[in-house]
Every structure is written in structure tokens, then in C-alpha cells.
Amino acid sequence: MFINVINIRIRVMTSAPPLTIISLRVDGDLTLPTMASHVHKKLTGLVAATFTPLTTEGEINPSVIGPYIDYLIDKQGVRNVFVNGTTGEGISLSVDERKRLAAEWCEKGKGKLEQVIVHVGCMCLRESQDLARHAAEVGADGIAVVSPSVFKPSDTGVLREFLKEVAAAAPDLPFYYYHIPALTGVNFLARDVLEGIEECIPSFRGLKFSGSDLMDFGQCVQYCPPHWSLLYGMDEQLLAALAMGANGAVGSTFNYLGNKVNGLLSAFEKGDLNQARTLQFQVQEVLSFAVKLGFDVAVNKKLMSEVSGLALGPPRLPLRPCPQKRATSIAQKLQQVL
Numbered sequence: 001m002f003i004n005v006i007n008i009r010i011r012v013m014t015s016a017p018p019l020t021i022i023s024l025r026v027d028g029d030l031t032l033p034t035m036a037s038h039v040h041k042k043l044t045g046l047v048a049a050t051f052t053p054l055t056t057e058g059e060i061n062p063s064v065i066g067p068y069i070d071y072l073i074d075k076q077g078v079r080n081v082f083v084n085g086t087t088g089e090g091i092s093l094s095v096d097e098r099k100r101l102a103a104e105w106c107e108k109g110k111g112k113l114e115q116v117i118v119h120v121g122c123m124c125l126r127e128s129q130d131l132a133r134h135a136a137e138v139g140a141d142g143i144a145v146v147s148p149s150v151f152k153p154s155d156t157g158v159l160r161e162f163l164k165e166v167a168a169a170a171p172d173l174p175f176y177y178y179h180i181p182a183l184t185g186v187n188f189l190a191r192d193v194l195e196g197i198e199e200c201i202p203s204f205r206g207l208k209f210s211g212s213d214l215m216d217f218g219q220c221v222q223y224c225p226p227h228w229s230l231l232y233g234m235d236e237q238l239l240a241a242l243a244m245g246a247n248g249a250v251g252s253t254f255n256y257l258g259n260k261v262n263g264l265l266s267a268f269e270k271g272d273l274n275q276a277r278t279l280q281f282q283v284q285e286v287l288s289f290a291v292k293l294g295f296d297v298a299v300n301k302k303l304m305s306e307v308s309g310l311a312l313g314p315p316r317l318p319l320r321p322c323p324q325k326r327a328t329s330i331a332q333k334l335q336q337v338l
């Protein structure tokens, strides 16, 4: 006879965190749901939003992904990636290209990376579903979806419906909503999008919050049950989000500032706020320098090539390639600050 002990968590629908109120003994085997939260590890810490390597002719160049993974692990101490997102120019890639990239990250990351999260957001629901199914087939650890932004959802209910339809194509994969209002123009409060979302999407596991509204972020933290991950996405003010309760962060700068920001996370965990602030200010020094010169995904990509030596190639139109001089100046600033 087997004796299994399980904890029952009851979520009271207020802002209070869920409470473990009872332990239950069950005789005999216990059948667990297919998408049980114990199967997938909770996503925490740093997640690098990866760049997409292109050849000089503008074709995707998956051969760089193996060395890219080694670089992230060995040189930056980063073991989670967010593929085909904003930094990866996902929206500018074809479905076929996105699939080939996702497959390569999963294949080359096996046994090396902790989690590969594949962004599958598209303007077209059917394409998102196709990418979600494919992500499950190639062994991704989770999927994320941004809101469509040409035909914008008119309310949070219809946005949840869209997300639900995508999630249903890969029901066993943890699902994250990608909130980035400055790019999508979809300005609902993230907290409102979360309302009742797990009842509608059983695989829902959290939020990538790339916005500056820390009150909204705090409200998400209060609402979020312990098995969700709240990941912050504005690297320049991560410390404030950690204070608010972030579980980790997804960002572009962790590609080349991973060690520094890992130091920030450790200092924060130890309660060494002075050290955490010093490190956050250093990140801000680099980024404010870059912003003054002109900073976008194309500049960021070139900077990463300069710093890492990886041949990431040009951006894809409509992004304009970064002038060499600008990338060199920012890379020099980065070296000074490091």
C-alpha cells in the first residue's frame, strides 16, 4: 500500500496569498493532472531574451546558436532563454524560420540550458497555434504570447480568449502572457488581464511584464499564486521590481550583463541593498549612455556581437543596421563599467 501526502491549496479570491490549510492522507495510488506544476520547474532568475543570428544576406543562421548557448552559460552565468521575442525580432520572422530557430535552441540547449521559453505570439491566431504545437514537439519548456497589435483586442476578455486558443494548442506547456504595452499599444493593466486567467487557461504560469507601471506590477504580484512566475522586463529598473516581488527577469541586456545582474539578484537576496543599488546604477549608466547615442534592437544586437564575438549579423528590415562607431562606443562604455 502507498501512502501519499498532498497539500491542498485553497485560493480565496481576494488579494490575500493562497494558504495551505490542510494535509490529506490518501491510501492507494494518486493520479495527478497531466499539466501538474511539479512537472515543470518554476521559472526564476535571469532569462536572456536572445538575438536572432542572421547571415550577411539576411537569412537565419542557426549554426551560431550552439556557441551562443555556451557563451551565455560560461561567460554570463545565464541558463534560461526567451527565444523569438522582441530582441529576437520574432515578429519579423516567418513561421518556418521561427520553428527552425526554436528547434535549434531546444536541441542545442538540451542538458545545458535550464529552460527554453519560446515566444509564439503572432498577429494570426492560427500561426500562433501552429508555433505553440511545434514548441511542444521540439521540447520547449514553456511558451509566451504577446497581444496582437494591429487588430487590438477591445477588452481584456477577448484578449484572454485569444491567449486561451493559443494555449490550448500546447496544453502541457507552461504558458506566459507577454505584456509590453509600449510596443503593442495594448494598454490594459496586466492585472486586469490576469483576472480569472487560470480558470480559462489551466496551463497559465505567469507573466513577462515589460512595462514601467510598477503599481500595476505590484497588483499582479498580489494576485499571483505561488506556482506562477512574475518576470520583469525593464532591465534598467529591475531592482524596483524585485522589491515589489518579481521572481526573476527576462531581458536583452542579460546577454552581455548577465554576471552583473546575477550579482544584483544575489545582493538583493542577501539583503545587501547598497550593493544591489550599486550594480543597478552601473546597468543604468551603460543604458543611459546607449540611449543618448540611439539604442534599439539593432544597436543592441550589434553591441552583443561586439562584446561576445558571436556573428549575429544584421537586423532585418524595418530595423536599420547600427553604425559600427556607435556599437564600439557603447561596448567601450560597457567595458569601463564592468
Ligand SMILES: CC(=O)N[C@@H]([C@@H](O)[C@H](O)[C@H](O)CO)[C@@H](O)CC(=O)C(=O)O
Pocket: 049, 050, 082, 085, 086, 087, 088, 210, 233, 234, 235, 236, 250, 251, 252, 253, 287, 297
Ligand atoms: C523593448 C525591449 O526590447 N525590451 C527588452 C529589455 O530587455 C530592454 O532591452 C532593456 O530593458 C533596455 O531598455 C525586453 O523587455 C524585451 C524582451 O524581453 C524580449 O526580447 O522579448
